[in-house]
Amino acid sequence: MIQTALAPLSLHGWRRRTIYDAELDGTVPIPSEDEIKRSIGKKIREYRLTRGYSRLKLGMKIGISDAQIFKYEAGQDHVRASVLWQISEALEVPVILLFGSSASSGYTDDEPDYLSLPDEATIFAAFRRIAPPDIQARVARLILALAVQDGESQGGSSG
Structure with missing residues (x-):
């Protein structure tokens, strides 16, 4: 893992250095346009197959041709x-999950990459299908409580 450094933050002292700082100062290469198109296309295909959708079915759900879906997945066209x-x-995944990480960026962080967990999209889609709102709220509170508990056990809160 790459060690993260502290970067100056005006008026507030220091903050943790991010990939954006590294991109600005040139220490991490920014992925090319083609790499970004291929990465997004790969994620679209991955989640489409996870849902059991054909290109035709996905295209029909959003009103574009299956040939255009193929072009997106192959990284041949930009996705507006x-x-x-x-x-x-249509795939019932948060849009952020369609932005795959670029392996060529060389950036790794101390934090685990929660967005690339293989079952996260499936779990999120299942959560959205929980019918009784009170049960969904209980599950959400449980997840948040577990996250806070885990953060405290790792010494994450320093106040």
């Missing part, structure tokens, strides 16, 4: 933001 949003809704 509005189309990416429609795809995420």
